[in-house]
Amino acid sequence: MIRTDSGRAAPSGDDDTPSDRMAVHLVWEIGLLLLAGGVLFALTQTDAGPFADGSWTGLFAALAPVIMLTSAMAVSLRIGAVNLAVGPIALFAAWMFTDASSSGSIMALGVGLGVAAFVGIVLATLTAWLRAPGWAASGAVGGAIGLWAGGTGDPSQFMLSELPGTAVLAALGAAIGVSLFFGLVGAFSGVRARLAPIRRTPAGERHGRGGLVFFGVLLSSTLAGAAGVVAAWTAVPEGGAAALPDPILLTVLALGAALVGGTSLMGRRGGVFGTVLASTLLLGLMWLAEGRGWGFNPSWIALGAIVAGFLITRLVEVMNTADESETASTRRAGNLADLREDDPPAAERDRTDAAAFDERGEYDEDFAGLGTGDPWTNTGGIRTTGSIPKQGAAADPFGASGVFDDLRDAPRDGYGSPRHGR
Template sequence: MAYDDSRFRGEPGFREEPDFRSSGVPEDAPTLGVSNQSVYTPGSFPVSPAYGPAPTESTLGLGEGRRRAPTPQQLGDVFDDPEHGEPGRDRLAVHALWEMVLLLAAGALLYLLHDARSAALRGTELQSLLLYGAELGLLAAAMGLTLRAGAVNLAVGPIAIAAALFFADNSDRGLAMTASITALIALGVGVVIAVLVVAFHVPGWAASLAVSLALVAWIADQHTQKTVNGAYDPHHHAVWWALGVVVIAAGGAAFGLIQPLRRSLGRFRPVRDPADRRGGGAATYTGLSIAGSALLAAVAGVLLALDHREVLAADGSIGGLAFTGLALGAALVGGTSAFGRRGGVFGTILAVAGMTLLLRYTDAEGWKLQPFTLAAGAIAVGLVVTRLVETFGRPRSVTGEAGEESWTPPSIVSAAEPEDSWQPPSSRTSGWSTNGNGDGGWGVEERWGTR
């Protein structure tokens, strides 16, 4: 007969034992401070509300991924905000080394040009060489500015050609007045691109390419040749124009070495999900960079018109795309990263000097080097330079005292594990663990079952 026969209930000496086969606990069992509101289900561990919420998946198993909280100094070094990027300053040694290579390459091309045609470095030919370098340098500086902002402006070439056509067509109204109106119109075009980029948070290359195609269509509709009417001849000040462009490009790049400015200018650099907006500060700096690049392109267009005196609309569309390719190639070869923010100081100017000397040297040798060919090769080399800059220019891992682990942004570690945090026995590699039967692995059914 079974021990739980109802005939024995109530008899002297009869004692009821708790049924350990069930998944619950006896109602009169001592709780040891655990509230009766604790709920236990098979496969889980009962946790009292007095000890806080049950461990969640986000706080379990993070022992290997724990990172120490960043210090205020580390947070100050993050390039945009604490949730993105790496703490620490960009390393500039890679830029210095690469600029030395560019300097040697430009020196070698200068020697080759002098050996092939020494007259190219004297008189009017030297003035034309300097003016062409100034025009390309202004466009490269404009391109480099938007590259650093993370929103490249591919319309700088067509803007320059359109500005040259407009200035030449209206130059009879006065040099200063026409140049000012041309600059304002180009600035308006830059504002249109900036609004498209920052308002809709779209890539700069896409918005600027659309505007560039619209400008190419406008240039193609100008069927007549435009001639500049005016007495000013920039050839007499070619050296000063070249020096001015060097100051603009190198000076702007030097300002980019200032950590807060460099960090703010590069906030539009792509991180995480591209749908995440980068904030009002990023939109402001990016918009100003795009507008400023259009203004520099307008200055290059005015100088181009004054240099050649006659602007052919038929070649304007092709020339605009060629200028864009050359400017982009010069900025990338100079060490400006295609991803934004990172760049050197003299790299863009040295790249422009090398490309200008290469074009003049191949012309002196009688070779047929098309601007599109040079632009394609420069962009290809520039992409390799971008990988070098990104690889060797990133901040070193910030480490604390000996034995401390390096800090990573909170975007990587979703939740910080508290010190001495409790883990349920089910997550330990040793000890007892619960299973789906709720018997705690002790074989209750087998040991306490009926006999």
């Protein structure tokens, strides 16, 4: 840190985080858009999945919770605390929402989202304040929820009516809006700069961003709870029994979609539209595999997306490495400390005059003596001013050594050239 003349601290450039290249995310998201559009078109040509009854409502009803859950996973990845408990939290919220449905929709929503927020506070405390790695803390919380769900049984009968088509469309719009909003916020260089210490600091050490991690984990858990509530409310069976989501499949699907969407496993980096497009692509592929009878469990697609996400993370990291070096060099340029470090001492600066170097680039002691009072320069009574010799009243302009006598006395032709042999 350098102090300016006004006494304020000027940034040194070392504390700033180089901005990321967003072009790699833009190009990848254009590819995701084309892939998702092609899969949806192929899905409309089948009689399976949400288009079995020729309606888009089934697609919207299933896509809204998946986008919410993927956004929850992407937020946790951005802050460097991957939340592997998004699926169990969604199950817990759906269970509590279904059990409280007899008290009305408002009360049921409050209970479902409230328990998700409570789990989020517990998980955020473990991750931000106790500094436990995100995968370990979320794995413990998810395991606890799984043990609880396995010993509790089914909730009470669901007493609310299924969401109408307009409400499903509103839920999908809200899910897309939340995803795009946080994607845009994460695209700002200032936000990424605040996330950089989390990325650089090893797990368990202080990075100074505990409040940001706490908020991110809480937001991720709340979004997961909202996804569970929407999944339970849009998949009401005719008998009124609980329609609880599969926590393991939801976690795998959310992680795969987040990575395929361009969110880096290393934290901080991510795109804007990738979460929505990747969620649509994976869900459409799973339905397409089931409708076309491809002969394997569609859940393998979600698992394969995680493996593909490893490669995409590597691509995102490699494409941003050069940009960090270039930006770091640019920010170092203009640093006053560099000027002081590179400035040679005064005695060495006196030796760097261009006239003191011969044609080979080596320092010439004899030539540097011009104008410095060197005895060789003053031979013959020549006075010097600066580096240009001046003649005295009785001085020989060719010096007293007699070296140039032949050139001085030789006869010359009309062009000033010496004539030899005449």
